[in-house]
Amino acid sequence: MRLALLLTTVFAFPSLLIGQDQPPAYGEGISLTDAKTVMAAAEEYARSNNWPVAITIVDSAGFLVMFQRLENTQLGSVEISIQKAKTSALFRRSTKAFEDRVAEGGANLKLLKLPGGLPMEGGLPIIVDHKLIGAIGVSGVTSAQDGMIAQAGIDGLSTLNPAQSKINNEDSDKSSFAGTVTLDGKPLEMGTVLFVPQSGGRPAGAMTNANGIYEFSNPLEPGVYTVRISSKRDEIVQPDGKVLPAQPETIPARYNSRSELRVGIMDASDEFFFELNSEN
Structure with missing residues (x-):
């Protein structure tokens, strides 16, 4: 019975398996020290924009490592942030990848019934040395803003894969407009x-x-x-x-x-x- 269920899932969502880059391998779960670094960076970015959000960090197996709910965050965002983080960890990709597919409509609408998946931007995998060690999920403002906060958290880890996060503290050559x-x-x-x-x-x-x-x-x-x-x-x-x-x-x-x-x-x-x- 378990084999039958697995085959049904694979063939029901072929778009997840075709045309995608090779997902990262699973690594050891994120350490508490690194999780605190990611959380602090995400919280700082959210507070700097006055965005009340819930922030969740899970390990490579999708289990909770840290959770934070800022003041005045809507209660419904608590579970959403957790689900975004789990989705990103278990499927080894950003939740925006699912959201974009759903937005295209057609057969991609099957993703709305994806077991254990939430197709809303705001969940990102945490990748170090080409291995997934965890994920972060954010909810509370717009999906795009949730994604920005999640990325800010990941950028807090200086050891991240440069292809995923570009850290630059030199503002002299930057522009504001x-x-x-x-x-x-x-x-x-x-x-x-x-x-x-x-x-x-x-x-x-x-x-x-x-x-x-x-x-x-x-x-x-x-x-x-x-x-x-x-x-x-x-x-x-x-x-x-x-x-x-x-x-x-x-x-x-x-x-x-x-x-x-x-x-x-x-x-x-x-x-x-x-x-x-x-x-x-």
Whole structure:
């Protein structure tokens, strides 16, 4: 019976096994010392952006090592952060890989019934010396922001595989900038703007205000970036107790999960204005 169940799972989700890079081998579980380092870096990044989140770190077998819930984090995010971390560890890939597949629709919608899997961005494997030693899961703000916090936690480990995490403490050659986003001619309010460096490294994100203006608080390195813009967000409980309701995705996939937006950053004077159209 167990063999039959295994075969059913493999053939029900062939897209997970085809066209993927070779996943890392499992290594020894993450040490408590390293888990504390990852947690501290993730928490610092979340607090610097005033994002109330739940953060979970599991070992290579998906068992809990550390958990942290920041003040005013919505209670529903506790279990979600745990499931994101477990998904990333057990399937040896980011949860965003699943989210992107689901967004494509069609046969990929089978992933919504994946046993033990949660297809929401915010879970990342922790890889050292090409081996998976654990995973981190974050929940509480938008999925893109959850992913940024998770990446910040991983970046806290200086021994990580450079292909997964690029650590650079030199800000002298970096640029900071701002811009605006409109959708169908109107400012996009409370949207997430994510700049993903094509050379690898940590994505940078910001939220738009009522006028559609976004501004990055931390400088970025010059280079070419893919830009993902999203209106989707989970319910957010702000530090003052005010609740911002959940917002569905109203922006076409060509601007986010399958973004066609590319920009080149040269210096701090760069400004980028995105005029989006909801029509396909």
